[in-house]
Amino acid sequence: MTDGATLLLVDDHRVFADVLGEALLGEDGIDRVNRASNLDAARALIASDPPDLVLLDLMLADESGFDLLEELARRTDGPPAIVLSGSNEPRLIVKALESGAGGWLSKTTPLQALVAAVWQVLGGQLYLAPTTLRPVLDHLLSDRQGRQAAAGFVAELTPRELEVLRCLVSGMTRAEVAAHLFVSMNTVRTHVQSLLRRSDQHSALALVAFARSHGVKGIDEIDELPATTGRGSPF
Template identity: 35%
Template sequence: MVDEHRIFAESLATALTAETDVEAAAVGTVPAAVHQLERAGYDVLLLDVDMAESQTLLTLVRERHGELRPVMLATYDDPRRAAQSLTAGANAWVAKDSSLARLLVVVRGVLREETHVPPALLTGVLRELTHDRRNRTEHQRLVASLTPRELEVLRCMLSGLGRKAVAERLYLSPHTVRTHMQNVLGKLGVHSTLAAVALARRAGVPPAD
C-alpha cells in the first residue's frame, strides 16, 4: 500500500491484514515502495493515483516486477487518468471511499488476472483507450515515413543525445545530423526536439542502445 497519507495507508493495511489470507504493508513514498519491493515479494500493489510519481512507479513495476498487479486508488473517477494507468500497466481502478469488501473483491480478482474498472467509468475509459490507440497508430504512421538513417537519429534523440553526440555515435558530420534532425521534425509534423521525442515515445519507438 503506497499512499502519502500514512494514517489512511496504515489503517487500510491493518484492515486488510485482518483477513486470514492477506498480509499487507504500508509506505508513504515511492522510494520507500521501491525499497520495499526489492526486499520482499508482493502480489498486489495498492497505489494512490494522486501521488506525483505514481506513473513512474507503474513503469518501474512493469519493467522489474512483472508479476505484481497494481491497483490504483483514486479520490474521484477520471476516465483519462484511469485509461493512462491501465495503459501503463495497472490492473484496476478503485475509489478510495469503496468498502473494504469491494477492495478485497478487486484484489482477489486481479490475482486471477482480471481487470477491474467501475461500471460507471467503463464507457469513458474505453473511449479514451480507443482515442489513444488511434493516436498511436497515426504516430506510428509518421515514424514509418522516416528513412532508416533518420530513424537512427530519432532513437539517439530519445536517448537524450545532442547533435554532437549523435554525430560521433553515427560517424556523421554535425551538419549532416542537423539536416537529419530537421527532416525528422518536418516528417513528424513537430517544431522541437522535445515534441519529436514525445511523439516517438507514444509511437513506441525504443531509444538507441
C-alpha cells in the first residue's frame, strides 16, 4: 500500500472518534481520517471522498453497523472494513466476518497494533487479534458440532415423528396435527414428548425453533394443507 491512505472512522462517540482520528493522523502513511457518527453520513463520505478503509463501530445510536458492512460487501468497489468494537463476543465476530468485515479490533487495542491491523487489511489480509482467535475457533467448532447433532436427530426420527414435527413447524395445533394425520390426541402427545426428549428441548416452541434452524420444513412448505378454521397457537 502506498502513502496517503484515507480512512473513514464511523463512531457515534465523539470524544473517542476525535482522539483516535488525531492519533491516526500522526501515523506515517495515513493522509486523512474522515469521521461520521451515523450511517447516512458515512454513506455520503464514501460517495464524495472514497476511503481506502473503514473503521466501523457496530453499535451506533439507533442503527447497526452490520447494515453498512453488508452494503460494502455487495459493492465491487467497496473499501474493506475493520470492526472497532467494545465487545469481543465470538458470535458477533463471526457474524461480522460473514457480513464482509476484513478484521475485528477491540476499542482498547493499542494504537500501534491498530495501525498494523489497518495495513494488514489494506494489504488484502484478514486480521483478528490473537486473543480472539481461540474463542472464535471454539465458537465455530461448537456451532459445527451442534449442526451435526441436529442432523443426527432428524435422521433418527421415525417417519411418523417427522410428520408430527413438520406439522408443528407449520404452526398447527396438536388437535390439527391429530386431524391431519388421522391419529388420536394421545398419539400426538406421545410423539411430541418423544421429540422433546430426542432434541433435548423443553417446550414445543423451542422444538419448532430448533427444527427450523436445522432445515426442517413445515407441511405447508411442501404439501397442500387442508383448510382449517380457528387456528390457534400450537403451544
